[in-house]
Amino acid sequence: MPFTLATWNINSVRLREGLVRDFLAETHVDVLCLQECKSPVEKIPDFADAGFPHVVARGQKGYNGVAILSRSPLDEVGADDHAGLGHARHVAARLENGVTIHNYYVPAGGDVPDREVNEKFGQKLDYLTAMRDAFRAAPPARSILVGDLNIAPREDDVWSHKQLLKVVSHTPVEVDHLAETQAAGAWVDITRAHIPEGQLYSWWSYRAKDWDAADKGRRLDHIWATPDIADAARDSRILRHVRGWEKPSDHAPVLATFDL
Known part of the structure; x- marks a missing residue:
């Protein structure tokens, strides 16, 4: 059975509950993965009346937070605290078709791309290294990884490669760390596979x-x-127009459909 999955950094699920409801009504996705929920799990809005009664999440007050909303039942299968940061940045769940979904919110890394003067940048690199090591230790299979990874890896993933080479999110060291993480799990970049x-x-x-x-x-x-x-994925897209909704997140949702 095909299912459509979306990932969206919502930048406060409680503040933007209405936008989530509008998105669910417009797109008819089957699974929605949210990042930066900024809410304890018990205060995440209930979307059962919108057709999403099944939720797995990790949360904390005012910061971070990840959630997977689903139309169909899913079983939580883990949540890793990579690099021991104590942050709610990962949760994983398995769908009825046996596919495991990993939802990540990688640290943004602050403003200065130097771990010697910016602790947050060091945390970001350490988090990616821990992700890489986890995939090497237990190679994933029949899995989808989504989320705000806070890195734009390709030159055409940013508005100006030259001007952003020293800007956090596109520096060579971050791109290299993300590439190692991707290679460790043999992950395929679905969005760029369809929009090369x-x-x-x-x-x-x-x-x-x-x-x-x-x-x-x-x-x-x-x-x-x-x-x-x-190879079961199709119809990848980014819903740019959602960025233009009233009081939006600064991120747009990314979608793909899988025939599984």
């Missing part, structure tokens, strides 16, 4: 007066799959 050419963004800063006209975006949000199911 051209500028592609999922995030636009709040700082831009007119984000749409300026279009200084970055592709920070990703959908990956293991090789055994990657």
